[in-house]
Amino acid sequence: MHNLLDHFSRATDTLADLGLRHGRVPLSAIQWYSRTCMFWTLLLIGLVGIPALHASGAVSIETVNQLGRYLCFAIAALSLDLVWGYGGMLCLCQFLFFSLGGYAMGMFCAHHGGPEGVIDAVNWGKIPACLFVVYPGGVGESQDQWTVPFFWKPFWNIWTTLILGIVIPGVVAAVIGFFVFRSRVRGVFFAVLTQAIVLAFWLVVCMNNMKLGGTNGLTRFDRIILDSRENISITIAPQKLAEANLEAAAVREAVEKKAMEISQAYIEQVEKKRQLLTRNFASPPAVNVDAVPIEVRGSNSAMMIRLARSIHVWKVLAVFEELTVAEQQRLSDIAEVKIAGYDLNNKNVKLALYLLTVIVLVAVFLLCQLLMKSRIGRVLIAVRDNESRLRFSGYRPYVFKMLVFGISGAIAGLGGMLYAPQMKIFTPTNLEPKESIAVVIFVAVGGRATLSGPIFGALVVSYLYSLLTSHSPDAWPIVLGLLFILVTLYLPGGLMGIWQSWVSLAISQKTVRSSTGVINSTEAQQDRIDVRLAVVGILAVTFGFSAAWGLGEYARPWDDGLMAQRNGSSVVVGLILMLTAVSALLQVLAGLGLITGRVWGSMILKRTLPISIGLSVTAVGWLFFVGTLRSGIADWGTTGFTRVSELVSTVPHLPVLTLWSAAALFYFHRFLSRQAVRTTVAADAAEDQTDEALPDASAVQDRASQLARIVAKQKIGPSKSTLDNSLLEVRGVKVVFDGFKALDVAEFSAGYYDLNVIIGPNGAGKTTLCDVISGKTPVTEGQVHLGGHQITGLTEADIARLGVGRKFQTPTVFDSLTVYGNMELAIPGRHRLVNNVGIRPSAAERLKIEEILARVKLLEHAEKDVRHLSHGQRQWLEISMLILSDPRLLLVDEPAAGLTDEETILTAELLLELKAEHSVIVIEHDMEFVRLLNSSVTVLNEGSVMAQGEMQAIEKDPAVIEAYLGR
Ligand code: ADP
Ligand code: MG
Numbered sequence: 031m032h033n034l035l036d037h038f039s040r041a042t043d044t045l046a047d048l049g050l051r052h053g054r055v056p057l058s059a060i061q062w063y064s065r066t067c068m069f070w071t072l073l074l075i076g077l078v079g080i081p082a083l084h085a086s087g088a089v090s091i092e093t094v095n096q097l098g099r100y101l102c103f104a105i106a107a108l109s110l111d112l113v114w115g116y117g118g119m120l121c122l123c124q125f126l127f128f129s130l131g132g133y134a135m136g137m138f139c140a141h142h143g144g145p146e147g148v149i150d151a152v153n154w155g156k157i158p159a160c161l162f163v164v165y166p167g168g169v170g171e172s173q174d175q176w177t178v179p180f181f182w183k184p185f186w187n188i189w190t191t192l193i194l195g196i197v198i199p200g201v202v203a204a205v206i207g208f209f210v211f212r213s214r215v216r217g218v219f220f221a222v223l224t225q226a227i228v229l230a231f232w233l234v235v236c237m238n239n240m241k242l243g244g245t246n247g248l249t250r251f252d253r254i255i256l257d258s259r260e261n262i263s264i265t266i267a268p269q270k271l272a273e274a275n276l277e278a279a280a281v282r283e284a285v286e287k288k289a290m291e292i293s294q295a296y297i298e299q300v301e302k303k304r305q306l307l308t309r310n311f312a313s314p315p316a317v318n319v320d321a322v323p324i325e326v327r328g329s330n331s332a333m334m335i336r337l338a339r340s341i342h343v344w345k346v347l348a349v350f351e352e353l354t355v356a357e358q359q360r361l362s363d364i365a366e367v368k369i370a371g372y373d374l375n376n377k378n379v380k381l382a383l384y385l386l387t388v389i390v391l392v393a394v395f396l397l398c399q400l401l402m403k404s405r406i407g408r409v410l411i412a413v414r415d416n417e418s419r420l421r422f423s424g425y426r427p428y429v430f431k432m433l434v435f436g437i438s439g440a441i442a443g444l445g446g447m448l449y450a451p452q453m454k455i456f457t458p459t460n461l462e463p464k465e466s467i468a469v470v471i472f473v474a475v476g477g478r479a480t481l482s483g484p485i486f487g488a489l490v491v492s493y494l495y496s497l498l499t500s501h502s503p504d505a506w507p508i509v510l511g512l513l514f515i516l517v518t519l520y521l522p523g524g525l526m527g528i529w530q531s532w533v534s535l536a537i538s539q540k541t542v543r544s545s546t547g548v549i550n551s552t553e554a555q556q557d558r559i560d561v562r563l564a565v566v567g568i569l570a571v572t573f574g575f576s577a578a579w580g581l582g583e584y585a586r587p588w589d590d591g592l593m594a595q596r597n598g599s600s601v602v603v604g605l606i607l608m609l610t611a612v613s614a615l616l617q618v619l620a621g622l623g624l625i626t627g628r629v630w631g632s633m634i635l636k637r638t639l640p641i642s643i644g645l646s647v648t649a650v651g652w653l654f655f656v657g658t659l660r661s662g663i664a665d666w667g668t669t670g671f672t673r674v675s676e677l678v679s680t681v682p683h684l685p686v687l688t689l690w691s692a693a694a695l696f697y698f699h700r701f702l703s704r705q706a707v708r709t710t711v712a713a714d715a716a717e718d719q720t721d722e723a724l725p726d727a728s729a730v731q732d733r734a735s736q737l738a739r740i741v742a743k744q745k746i747g748p749s750k751s752t753l754d755n756s757l758l759e760v761r762g763v764k765v766v767f768d769g770f771k772a773l774d775v776a777e778f779s780a781g782y783y784d785l786n787v788i789i790g791p792n793g794a795g796k797t798t799l800c801d802v803i804s805g806k807t808p809v810t811e812g813q814v815h816l817g818g819h820q821i822t823g824l825t826e827a828d829i830a831r832l833g834v835g836r837k838f839q840t841p842t843v844f845d846s847l848t849v850y851g852n853m854e855l856a857i858p859g860r861h862r863l864v865n866n867v868g869i870r871p872s873a874a875e876r877l878k879i880e881e882i883l884a885r886v887k888l889l890e891h892a893e894k895d896v897r898h899l900s901h902g903q904r905q906w907l908e909i910s911m912l913i914l915s916d917p918r919l920l921l922v923d924e925p926a927a928g929l930t931d932e933e934t935i936l937t938a939e940l941l942l943e944l945k946a947e948h949s950v951i952v953i954e955h956d957m958e959f960v961r962l963l964n965s966s967v968t969v970l971n972e973g974s975v976m977a978q979g980e981m982q983a984i985e986k987d988p989a990v991i992e993a994y995l996g997r
Contacts, residue, residue: 069395069482071648076101076388078605079652081381082598091377098384098452100492101391102128105445107472107484108394109438114470115479116402117434118414120221123228124442125466127199129456131443133235134195136248136456137185142260142371144250145344150177153303153318155186155339159250160243174306179241186339187258195447196440203439204432211428211435216417225463232461247457253371254379254451257336260343261370262350264333270364276356278330281364284355285333289324292349296323296341334370343369374454387448391485394441398481401437405866408851410434411479415844422804422838423915424830424861433863464507471510474517477524486525563632566694567624570635573690574617577642580683581611599656606649607681613642614687632698639695646688650674755818757782757949758803758919763812765798765973773798773973775812780919785945787960788953790970791993796953797839799970800921803951804836805829817918831861835917839924841904845897849888849907852896853879856911882910886940902933909940920950926959938962969993 080097083089110124137158144159157178167176185191206227215223238244255261264285266278300319307314320338324346328334335350337343347369353361361367372379401407412420413427420427450456459465468491476487491513498506521527585607587593593604616638623631654670678685756779765773773795780786790796801807803814805826814822821829830836844852857875860866871879883889886906891899896907905925912920922941926934938959944950945965954960960967960981967984969976971993977984984990 071644072482072485073388073392074602074606074648075652076391077385079598079602081385082601084381084598086598088598091380094384095380095452096496097489098380098387099449100489101384101387102445102449102452103469103472103492104485104488105387105391105394105448106442106469107476107488108391108398108481109441109445110469110473111478111481111484112398112401112410112434112438112441114473115481115484116407116410116414117431119216119431119435120218120470121224121435121438122221122463122466122470123224123231124438124469125460126228126231127203127439127442128446128449128469129231129235129458129460130199130202130439131195131446132450132456132460133242133248133446134185134191134198134443135447135450136251137182138188138191139251139254139374139451139454140243140248141182141186142255143252146250148173148176149340149342151175151303151307152177152315153300153340154178154183156342158182158248160246160248161241164238164244164246175310182241188254188256192447196443199443199446200436200440204436207432207435208428211431214428225466228461228466229463232458232463235458235461243457245458247455247459248450249455249457251374251451251454253369253373255371257370259339260337260341262335262337262343262347262367263370264335264350264361264365264367266331266333266365268331274356274359274364276359276364281355281361282326282330282333284353285335285350285361286326288350288353289326289335292341292346293324296320296338374451380452383448383452387452390444390448394444395481395485398441401434402481405854405860406430406434406863408847408855409866411846411851412844412855415846416842418806418826419838419842419844420855421826422806422830422836423856423911424827425855426825426827426861429863430866468510471514471517473524474514475524477526480524480526483524483526490525563624566635566697567621567631569690570617570621570624570694572621573687574614574621577614577683577687578611578618580681581607581614581687584681585611599653602656603649603653603677606645606652607684610642610645610649610684610687613638613645617642617691635694636698639691639698642691643688643695646684649684650677653677755782756780757784757817758951759815760799760803761813761815763799763802763814764810765795765802765807766810771973773802775799775970775973775975778968778975780949780951782949783945783947785941785950785952785963785965787963787965787967788951788970789955789957789960789967790976792955794970795973796970797923798973800836800923800951800953803829803919804834804921827861830917833918834921835912835915835919836921837905837908837912837923837925839927841901841908843896843904843907843911846895848893848895849883849899850879850892852907852911853883853914856915858914858916879914882913886910886936902929905929905933905937906940909937913940913944916948918949920944920948922950922952924953924955926954926956934959935962 080089080094084091084094106124106128109127110121113119113121113124140158140160141155146159147157147162149155150157151174155178157176161179161182167173184194206224210220210223234240235242236245243249266281271278271281300317303317304314307317318340320340323338323341325336326333327336335346337346347367351360351362351367355361355364372382374380402410409420409425409427409430412425413431417427446456446460469488472488472491473484474487475491476485477483491510494509494513495506498509517524583591585592585604587604591604592600592607616634620631620633620635620638623634625631653673758778758780760775760778762777763773763775764771778799788796788799798807802809803821805821805824805828809822812822813820816829816832816834819832821832821834824832844855847855854871857871857879880889880892883892886903886909888903888907888910891903896904899907905928909922909925912922925937925941929937934956941950941952941963952963954963964981966979967981968978969984969987969990976993977987977990
């Protein structure tokens with residue numbers, strides 16, 4: 031039994047740890063349902079439900095195709111969510127990237143579409159049908175002088191097309207990003223700029239001489255071929271062959287003979303072309319010649335004729351169709367002759383494209399989720415909250431923004447590539463500004479920064495669009511505008527915001543419970559909890575087993591089970607029930623684990639409980655809504671309810687499983703929050719102890735012992751002479767704003783491990799001095815040195831990386847991140863992009879964060895979003911972040927502003943402690959506070975240093991009294 035308890039406590043410790051470590055509360059059931067289960071439900075509906083409904087005839091292929099196109103919009107919306115939702119950059123050119131992908135795929139499809147067009151002058155290949163219509167040649171050229179435009183050529187092959195269709199939009203986005211973000215263009219300027227860019231592209235692409243089909247766009251999409259050559263397939267029908275009294279071998283002979291003839295003609299034509307070119311040009315361009323222009327492959331009954339790119343496949347097709355294989359017998363009479371490839375008009379191809387879109391959407395979703403869960407995602411949110419603050423922490427925001435913008439462009443391009451073959455035309459309308467604005471609306475309606483929201487929004491709004499345009503197309507822009515205004519005003523979180531508000535409700539309740547709740551849980555209580563866990567294990571086995579059995583029996587796909595009925599709806603419900611049965615089986619496993627005292631038992635149970643609930647709710651919901659859809663909204667009460675009650679009464683295991691799982695989940699979560707509180711209390715206790723061990727330690731340490739400590743740490747090498755130099759030197763610095771001299775400091779320096787206080791009346795230039803040191807404001811004249819290096823003219827991020835940390839006059843922290851998330855951004859050495867990919871904070875770093883947070887009484891709020899903190903707490907959080915980032919020099923601007931007396935004292939203590947390992951410059955207005963610090967003081971007045979020395983002396987200086995203290 032003891033062993034068992036040990037295991038339990040370890041398991042639960044890890045669970046509680048998980049919450050704290052990642053700086054968030056463990057997922058509640060609602061959160062879980064909204065984030066994960068809903069997504070997988072949509073996936074199940076998308077991949078199984080819709081095809082099943084299509085197979086049973088309830089949904090036509092046109093609808094499936096339409097849905098596929100909407101899903102392409104969803105991909106574009108998802109890509110915008112990265113940039114706008116997470117990064118706060120309102121990009122109004124998302125459809126530019128979509129169109130770049132679309133045009134790439136469009137060029138591929140156009141290459142392989144339609145019989146119109148001739149082989150070009152240099153024998154490269156057939157001029158695409160849609161180009162032929164809008165005249166692709168130069169002025170005064172005749173048709174036989176036309177050539178395929180060079181930029182069309184890479185798009186002949188599907189594989190290069192696929193790569194280019196992702197790379198081009200990605201690179202274009204990254205390049206736009208590089209110039210725009212580096213120049214710090216933000217907010218509405220960024221929006222206007224991107225709008226202008228897409229408008230410019232639209233105008234350019236619409237021109238006929240761009241050789242992209244002009245306003246007609248790319249049309250005549252026919253087939254997708256995977257081979258790098260066109261093939262004509264000849265499939266002989268054996269019955270007809272027998273009727274015609276023919277041998278397959280004879281047919282092949284005829285085909286091969288014809289192929290030889292075409293080959294001959296090809297060579298003659300090449301020769302003619304050469305002559306033509308020599309006549310027309312002084313130095314004729316080279317003519318492409320294929321060594322094997324035509325090749326017959328495959329068996330006698332299924333032949334494949336592989337053609338050189340520069341052979342007109344449609345003309346050859348006609349020749350073979352009309353080929354006489356015997357008297358009165360043409361080849362097309364006894365065989366199916368067609369161009370090989372996936373016909374875009376074919377139902378199965380349409381369905382396959384739809385499925386492909388779903389799969390790509392899912393992959394993209396998972397990728398985005400991964401990206402946003404990583405540190406990159408957090409940095410991006412920090413960029414949205416306060417970009418300039420991030421620079422002073424040593425980050426270069428534009429690198430992150432550029433990367434995300436590039437990724438977003440590539441994803442949008444992918445969407446466009448899937449859209450083109452499903453739409454079977456790609457026109458410049460996609461580049462019209464309103465299309466890009468529509469994507470913004472998708473995201474806004476669905477909910478920003480939620481990932482699943484934009485998918486939802488794209489589907490809902492697009493469906494609304496198709497509904498409305500068929501009735502009253504003129505009303506659409508008005509409806510769209512109204513929708514946008516309504517969402518912005520009343521539903522700022524979009525549709526997903528409704529979910530989120532429930533979730534935050536759940537979280538705030540949890541926080542209240544943990545801060546006031548069962549804090550002194552004793553060992554005795556702990557025991558009881560563990561015994562209860564064992565009971566939970568037994569119940570899990572019992573309920574799980576009976577549910578798995580009952581559900582499996584009901585839904586099984588053989589005998590008289592539900593899935594044996596094989597219509598769309600029963601297959602879907604059956605599948606969901608089967609999955610529920612699997613989750614119930616997992617509960618059995620988890621229960622066994624719990625009973626035998628295994629850590630994984632509680633881990634598995636915690637995860638399978640919400641899955642069981644989610645799946646059974648989904649099954650019931652599906653049954654209800656499909657029933658309603660079938661018989662119309664009017665009958666929803668009768669049909670929906672009848673179907674559901676039928677299900678519940680035949681399989682009572684379903685409600686029992688749901689109720690049991692919900693109860694167990696509730697129990698587990700209460701248990702979890704209790705654990706989290708215990709950890710916090712323990713940390714508080716630990717902190718109290720350290721306080722006793724070091725009475726006033728740092729405040730009274732003499733310089734010698736400080737030096738010894740520092741040398742031991744080897745932060746700057748053991749040479750004492752280095753320490754005698756100053757860390758910071760400001761020499762002859764002048765800052766002039768529009769003729770107004772804000773700063774004129776002849777000489778100011780700060781030593782290593784020193785605390786300097788700067789005081790002065792309002793407008794004296796104190797903040798400006800900080801700005802100069804940290805690189806925010808350029809100097810008009812003079813130099814700043816840090817540890818012997820010139821730092822004037824460096825960027826904020828570079829100076830921060832050299833070891834200058836800064837706290838602003840008004841607390842600047844990242845509001846949308848948790849306290850813990852803020853701290854994580856301040857971990858030293860994590861500023862570069864590469865250090866932000868898939869790296870979790872180490873155990874030591876976590877410990878350090880928790881230690882610092884405990885010191886400023888923020889540990890219990892570690893999981894709170896920073897926007898819920900008080901002013902004082904935000905001040906401390908900013909100071910904590912500074913401490914964690916371990917700079918050489920700390921610039922602290924008015925830390926006591928707006929604090930209560932008690933808070934002021936703690937802040938002063940903190941600053942004195944910091945002095946032990948850092949150089950600190952404190953700017954302060956509050957004289958009481960300055961007296962508390964009891965350090966050397968510099969008085970600034972009207973931009974220049976007025977006096978310097980100990981506080982006692984300064985207070986007696988008549989000039990200072992006159993300028994400042996006397997007031
Ligand atoms: P404080 O000592 O109160 O922190 P500041 O350094 O903020 O004073 O300001 C010093 C002077 O410089 C003030 O007169 C202020 O108006 C002016 N100033 C500060 N920043 C700017 C700016 N960006 N443009 C023009 N004037 C500025
Ligand atoms: Mg100031």
